[in-house]
Amino acid sequence: MAKVRERIEGVVIGQFLGFDDDGPLVVFPGNPQETALPARSLAELSSDMIGQEVALLFEDCDPQKPLIVGRIVEPAKKSSGAQVFRDGERVRIHAEERLELRCGKATILMEADGRITIRGTYVASHASATNRMRGGSISLN
Structure with a gap:
């Protein structure tokens, strides 16, 4: 004692x-x-x-x-899940390594290194003004 x-x-x-x-x-x-x-x-x-x-x-x-x-509380551990921020006008989703949106056969994948992959059985891009593609190089098919 x-x-x-x-x-x-x-x-x-x-x-x-x-x-x-x-x-x-x-x-x-x-x-x-x-x-x-x-x-x-x-x-x-x-x-x-x-x-x-x-x-x-x-x-x-x-x-x-x-x-x-x-x-006495343990320190908060780094969040392993995505964080969602809403301010009434916009919604921001933040993930550390990868953010993936899926619906059926469609997928939008965003990686921490800046890569964005869009996959789907039919992908359409519509614009009422200029529809611009810019990049270091552009590969079609």
């Missing part, structure tokens, strides 16, 4: 163990009792958070009066 301290200053990382009639229960290094202590909380807690780490401060530095100031 950790050494019991008379005063605890600063933040201590403890563990949220659940609820009793007095509120949330926590344990922490330097806990003055063998059992969990009732705590007050600044953060909203629910039963699905039981067992998670919490940041604790102590009222008047008293180890008998823990105060939960927040839950």
Whole structure:
């Protein structure tokens, strides 16, 4: 068991163990009792958070009066899926490596290196003004 301290200053990382009639229960290094202590909380807690780490401060530095100031959360991992942004006028879909749109036998494929592939059984291009094709080289058939 950790050494019991008379005063605890600063933040201590403890563990949220659940609820009793007095509120949330926590344990922490330097806990003055063998059992969990009732705590007050600044953060909203629910039963699905039981067992998670919490940041604790102590009222008047008293180890008998823990105060939960927040839950320790894992850093957000890089999103592996595409992100969709909407602002009311346009929709932007962002993907890191590849974006693929499919409908039946039709596919539009966009790659991170700049390649765009359009496949379909019938591909039509219509323009009311100039329909321009530009590129380093153009290959037809």
